[in-house]
Amino acid sequence: MDAPALSRGTFIRLTGALGAGLGLALSFPGCAPSSQSGGKEFSPNAWVRIAPDDTVTVVLNKSEMGQGVATGLPTILADELDASMNHVRTEFAPADPKYGDPGLGGDMITGGSTSIPDSWLPLRHAGATARAMLVAAAAKQWGVDPATCTTREGVVYHQPSNRSASYGSLAATAATLPVPANVPLKTPDKFTLIGKQSRRLDLTGKVNGTTIYGIDVKVPGMVYAAIARSPVFGGRVKSFDATKAKAVPGVTDVVQVSNGVAVVAKNTWAAFQGKNALQIVWDEGPNAKVSTASLFADAERLAKTHQGERIAASRGNPDSISGTVVQAVYRGPFLAHATMEPMNATADVRAGSCEVWAPNQVQLRARAAAAIGSGLPPESCTIHTTYLGGGFGRRLEADYVQEAAEVSKAIKSPVKVMWTREDDIQHDFYRPMSLNVVRGVLSGGDVTALTHQVVQKSWYRDWWPQLVKNGIDPGAMEEVTDAPYAIPNFRATYIDHDHGITAGSWRAPNANWNCFVTESFVDELAHTAGKDPLAFRLALLKHNPRAANLLTLAAQKAGWGRKQQAGVAQGLAVTFWNGSYGAIVADVSMQDKMLKVHRVVAAVDCGTAVNPDIVVQQAQSATNFGLSAALTGKITIKNGRVEQNNFYDYTVLHMADAPSIEVHVVPSTAAPTGIGEVCTPPIAPAVGNAIFVLTGKRVRQLPFNDALA
Amino acid sequence: MVSITVNGTSHDVDVPDEMPLLWVVRDELGMTGTKFGCGVAQCGACTMHVDGVATRTCVLPVSQAVGKQIRTIESLSTDNSHPVQKAWIAEGVPQCGYCQSGQIMAAAALLQKTKKPTDDQITQAMTNICRCGTYDRIRSAIHRAAGET
């Protein structure tokens, strides 16, 4: 490898392994060089490869779970490269710190709507640098000044001499040239793909069934397994009888693993049947008596006694302000992700190696899990990331990887561990339940003071402990400490409600709940003050024109303030999520306690919309995801167990209840921010605020269909 | 031994009679375009055509598929030229895509029966779950494909 080139700049050439093509590696400051190089020689990560057949391969260090990164990241690179999108191929990066995202501490994580913003500059630089090298190669061949060459759709042109050469034909020469440093980037007016490329690159396989998800992986000699896990959180196997399971036709083996008992079979169905036939005695552990009611009672006690309470943000003195006091308590349920593709992983553990195929959002953590499961060092474990049948944060965990490695190790055979939907609903890392106590003071029609107490389990504590400072989980305070409003006297406090129910990231964590509180309560204050909810919010957003303009845009497009059809009312909400803003107006009606959301107008400001139609797709998707939870989503606990089983009792949004969603994207040339999540938080409060207009009832507990029943 | 005809080809498979068609097709025949989502006829990810009728095959014992024409997503077209596939691409329906084999098979069966379905007919027929929330676009794509099947 060309170590000196690295010392001069960010990029280095890849030689050798790629044959006659040009490969460009990209070194992020802060990312460790590969370990086998002993820190001296940099073994680079290939971000882009240009082959003699003109194929441009972009390596993705992010997972494609529907949000469109397999189109978005190549669009960014291909634009600066002046490549043709028809030549672009993608490949998922292996688990290797070289592919870590410096914006996320060097971890490989697809989450938090960070993929596009974190990749924006590195991929543009990669494209521009590769382009400069291809131009230099052509200029050298033709004996002309590179400045007189132009590029378009994968071809270098020299107009004065009427010559042209495709990138593929230049790749081998380009690969011998020095890597230029500081290649200038395009100005936005020169973009040919960014802001224009709308067609996704992954559609073909997704309409004919050829896209390979984790569930579709086939490895020679592979068998199938299903695992019976403790129905009670934290329980363990005491003893089990496998006689009946082994009698199921097709079942070949039953082995105990760390989280339960695995039934191995010749096909998935036999494994499921065998699992059902297992007789297991569980040591139910400390959570055997836990219920939703007991958990909320605990939360209320914590809230009242302020036990372990930490101040996360504070301004002025909210306690000494006098005026009209409004107080409320909001209660949020646990939520499961219910990705369309249930959890699964395929593992092949052999002496000295472990290979895993898994739909996952966390390649390095998956590798660490494979290492634990196989008993091998992480460097001996390979992770192949497939397409994901949905992620929504569930696949930021790697439990399914560890158990697959354990089973493969135990049976000495490649195996696919497949979860049933019931497994998936009952063994999730749930959006944590939450108790929020809010108190506002109105004087002269304005909010002069606000306090917001959050009692919620910290999942960062286990997942991202370095971000938890002084016992304050910043994730649990999303949309509380960073709510877009300027209220002069303000205090936000946090109590980590530690309990045995596993919790984790769920689309727009945990703004997906806290925004419901903030935006419903601001609405309560507006109505108490006798003010129009839009005008009331705009008065609180004078310092934040981006949020104010977006809310105004959504309101205008939705016809806010206009007379609605009889029985229909509107509610609105706005949110800020990791750099992006989203505002929603919902048109809602209620008939015989039947709630119907007819139409949603969503406005989003995510800076540059790299792929405008994917931005619209994600706004629609995130809205429906939030609406699904708001209408019917809840996981309840009884005797330490999840009470729900499958889609018949953990109901999700169907077409019949899905509103038409009109999306308005604010034109912008600012650097892009994320779009996969920002519309999830505001939909529930927008609907709740409309319900208040319709019925005079303020719903402070979700899901709505329970609260209104 | 059970004999079934999938996409015009007959297969003999050595499985219990009660094994659902979905798993026979996926694990025994190795055709993985059809997905598993719930196993209890709730989500539609496993939709195939059985004698032309959109059927949730996770609960259909393979013995009940004997003697019937079974069609999977793999049979729709090899080049995405089926009007429903074309419409799905034109409207940019898929996100994660996992539910879409089932959605497309359900839509294709609907359009076989009802050439120009109304919004209500689409809502009635399309009860498959999509966790990515692509419902708006599924509806538009069905309207687009209508009349072309």
Ligand code: FES
């Ligand atoms: S898998 Fe058959 S309906 Fe869900």
Ligand code: FES
């Ligand atoms: S596209 Fe992801 S579940 Fe439908």
